[in-house]
Amino acid sequence: MARLTMDPAVQTEFNIRKGSIPARTDIDPKAFDACGQAAIADRAAAAEKGGVLPSLSQNHAQSREVRGVFEDVISSFANNTKLTSGDAVARLKSGLAGL
Known part of the structure; x- marks a missing residue:
């Protein structure tokens, strides 16, 4: 195949x-x-130039758990107009620290 x-x-x-x-x-x-x-x-x-980076979406750049944190925060940010970029960053930090 x-x-x-x-x-x-x-x-x-x-x-x-x-x-x-x-x-x-x-x-x-x-x-x-x-x-x-x-x-x-x-x-x-x-x-x-050494600028080809692994894909976040295909789990080449990180574990599935790290990807999950990013997906959850990005989805929340995109769907909640009251969530600020600072809030999103704080959620990313917290989520990643909890892994």
Whole structure:
């Protein structure tokens, strides 16, 4: 399954249809639209400078518990107009300290 998923032709076709860029960094960007080509170039430039960071949303940058604290606080902040940014920061600090 991994061999098929990571096949260059599959990566190209799948990501063109999805509107994203391939996980592989050796895919020829010519088949992608201007936005896709720019995203591929931006990722390459960021990687060259050491600026590619792990994903918070995919649990690559932290544990599931840390992600849960962020999701809870962000959801509360987005849905409660009385919650200030300072309140949200305090909740983040408290939630993370409690782990």
